Amino acid sequence: MRKIDLRKLPPLKSLKGFEAATRHQSIREAADELCLTHPAISHQVQLIEEALGVTLFEQKGRGIVSTAEGRALYPYVRSAFELLIEGVEAAHRQSLDKQLRVQTYVTASIRWLAKRVPQFLRDNPQIKLALSTCAVEWEFDDIHADVGLVYYEADPGPKYHWAPLFEYALYPVCSPAMAARVGPQAQVRDLLDHPLVIIHTEVRNWETWFASAGVTFDPSSNYLVVDTLAVALELALSGQAIALVNGPFVDDDLAEGRLVRPVPHRLVCPGEWGLICRKELQENPSVKTFIDWMAASAAGPEALSQVA
Amino acid sequence: MRKIDLRKLPPLKSLKGFEAATRHQSIREAADELCLTHPAISHQVQLIEEALGVTLFEQKGRGIVSTAEGRALYPYVRSAFELLIEGVEAAHRQSLDKQLRVQTYVTASIRWLAKRVPQFLRDNPQIKLALSTCAVEWEFDDIHADVGLVYYEADPGPKYHWAPLFEYALYPVCSPAMAARVGPQAQVRDLLDHPLVIIHTEVRNWETWFASAGVTFDPSSNYLVVDTLAVALELALSGQAIALVNGPFVDDDLAEGRLVRPVPHRLVCPGEWGLICRKELQENPSVKTFIDWMAASAAGPEALSQVA
DNA sequence: CGCCACCGGTAAATATATTCTACCGGTCCA
């Protein structure tokens, strides 16, 4: 591999500013796009002009226009950026052969994925999984993950492949002892008299669920606030509160009687939980295997036996 | 022009480190090449790895080797850099149509170029010149200039076009009054008794010149030090010192008697003064016109009339 | 085996570069 004269490169970071400024033919719009202030862009452009010894923009009226030099330079910068993005994607594709990076919320990870991963790995020993669990208020990050298990209310868009897994269904759960205290024939409104656990990023879930039963949610007393459903469920399991689940995360606990549903009301919300990946990865063997296997597992044991 | 997702770009500055580290398969060698310390490169690589969520190198023995991901990424980065360098060159080519950037030392500019530029511009009104004069200890900078008027002892290499103009000839000059004091039949060694002006970056010029006449240069007394020949010549003109010229920079002053040569000894050194430009620019109309015109002007008025 | 000369990674301090704030003068339009 021969040497390359890296000294000839313009200040790379500033090229972003040049690219955006050229595209918009406006310093301020470029600044908005890059979430910077306009002097920052102005300065970046000046840096490149100085490094190249060339003028890239000139004033025209109260705006700017690219000079001939700026127009000559732009396509190269643009192509270079596109090449780099392709390179990042190539590296990601390469890394798929080594490990499949799966991202999800902590609750979905603990109470759904974790239960299935061992069997998946037994069924597909050639695939290495790297799970990362993300904090609340997280969106799928296609740079650091190949596949995400997330909830989307609407289609995530054309860039992504989306495989729905199960409903986003809201229903309260608690320990049998707590349910006994609530009463065998309890109504939705009766729950307001018992300790509810609220996930602070999902306050609206309780509101929505009560409203769908015609009850106004007034959490003025007797409630707990936690930051993730996983913790809320621990509180429910230990008999300290009633939690509102938003998916099939306690199916085992319900089946084995550790948790019960104090009232039967259940609200299916729009959208679904599902697996997301960038469209280019959709046909990748590891990705496809993972998505198909998990979809089958969500559908039920009989579907799974067909895949495996 | 459509938008591009600049957020997907890895930390651009750090890519230099990645490129060099990959090429050398060594952090320390990369650091040497980029004139940084090895932790800087190490950190740059880690930044990219973090941004991409991918491992680019792994330890092997006491060195490193690229991972499959690193090898996948490299060609894109490499090509992107080459594209950017091409872009810079394209911008330079573009700017040639607007102005020809000429760089030289302050002395050559004042005492040789400046005398010729007005006539050149009259002969070639379509060409716009941008002259920049550089401090001593400067090398031709093909980023900020298209053509340079410089002295080279040896061929400047295959990347450049080189058009020799005139000899690097050393000979002392001074005012007629000073010459009278030195004496009409003075020998080289007699100059040692008179005020010599030394250019501090060119001390060896006096040494070399005296040595070529068999005299040891001992500047123990009675000398001045300045930083450029242009100043030295001013001192000579005002009768305060004897200066050592290294080219045809006082031809007019000699012809018109403002300066004289106190002794006839003249030393022609290896190498020449000449015009340099990047090879790609050699055939550019502006560059070619400039170089040809100046070469003719250096050769003499009769050559010039042929060109013009 | 044990030493020494390498390698690369780490953490804190430092240096540098970038960005922001607050301002300016100019242009356009009402």
Next chain:
DNA sequence: TGGACCGGTAGAATATATTTACCGGTGGCG
């Protein structure tokens, strides 16, 4: 002619990159 834009500037604040001084590990050599 004023007000709402634009981009440029300078200094301060901030973020980032780099260095310094260290570490533990590896491999060659006596």
